[in-house]
Amino acid sequence: MASQEVSVSSEYGIEGDVVVRMTDISFAYQSKKLFSNLDLEIRRGNIYGLLGKNGAGKTTLLKLLSGQLFVQGGSVEVFAQNPQKRTPSLLQEIFYLPEEFPLPKMKATEYLAMLSPFYPRFDHTMFGVYCKDFDVDLNQRLDQMSLGQKKKVLLSFGLASNTALLILDEPTNGLDIPSKRQFRQTVASAMTENRTFIISTHQVRDMENLIDPIIILHDGSVIFNDTVASVSDKYVLNLTTSEPSKEHALYTEKVLGGWMVLSERGEGSEGQPLDLETLFNVVIQTSKGTMGGVR
């Protein structure tokens, strides 16, 4: 469908010091090769969105950079340390919220007393505030809570832990409708220039205005890692009623009433910016399954 590669200027690139650097990494589960020659840089003070199709390796990537899985080639540096060594000084700066998880048979208050000492900057006042905002009953036993309730407890814990790196794997799965809004508000308010959040998700509509920069994982490598602005300042979407020629359109999508066509933004040209769903489809399709493509 796409015929030209999309390239992006770095005028609105990602700012901040590099806090995570993966260089030329490879990883396979038994015989199934997942990553080869994967490079990734993550900069401080941003809320990253990690996107990829099912099975692209989003969770694996998050486990590699938090020391839960080990790379088979290449190197991973998180705050200038190797996460494989799992030093306390590094682990106290990382909080990882898995997509699904078992929790012990205890109340949230007991869990808090047991685990919060591992995080030197843990803010007990804010933990209370977040739990109240999320409407969580701290006296209920964790193993008797629904997935959504458990997520809200751990989310509150992670945000209150004040770790420099917060990794959230599909955090809005299982959350009810009001909690998704609360999630956006809480994450936006907990963000500071000294923290870095990485949020993996399929629910791009839950996160549309929250995650930026965007990392897209596809065919074993990172094929996009940039701000939304860097794309929307260069490209626009327009609705046309006649079918666009395939040589000239960078990307087309059939919609109600015609075709959405992606084209380069000329001087003063009108058009819509890309929403995350379209951005994702554009990047995946223009990558042609190879490295490069949208950069």
Place this chain on the structure above:
Amino acid sequence: MQFNTLSPIYLQIAEYIHDLILNRIWDDGQRIPSVRDMAMELEVNPNTVIRTYAMLQEEGTLENQRGIGYFTAKDARSLVLKQRREKFIKRELPQLFSTMETLGITWEDLQQYAHTEEVGNEIQA
């Protein structure tokens, strides 16, 4: 606040702030919410609010007092008013004229509507 998909979020936030100033919800020279509070209220990435505030600072509508926070400029409302009037004359009026021509609506018609309290009902009838 409901965002649309027609323009970048940071520009929609700028429009929203212009409206607050124009409607005197924010006065000239008053302190405004911090980046974090604004991001929380609008449920957006704080970096997006930073971008909006930087743009509004550059155009002179907002001022950043280091260590204290952001304020509207002393002449914020007149700046926004001037900008909005220009936009109305250059962008919205030509569209209005063009629609009037297409639909055969005259100046006299317009005046009549301007003095009718219930414009909506009049047009439906």
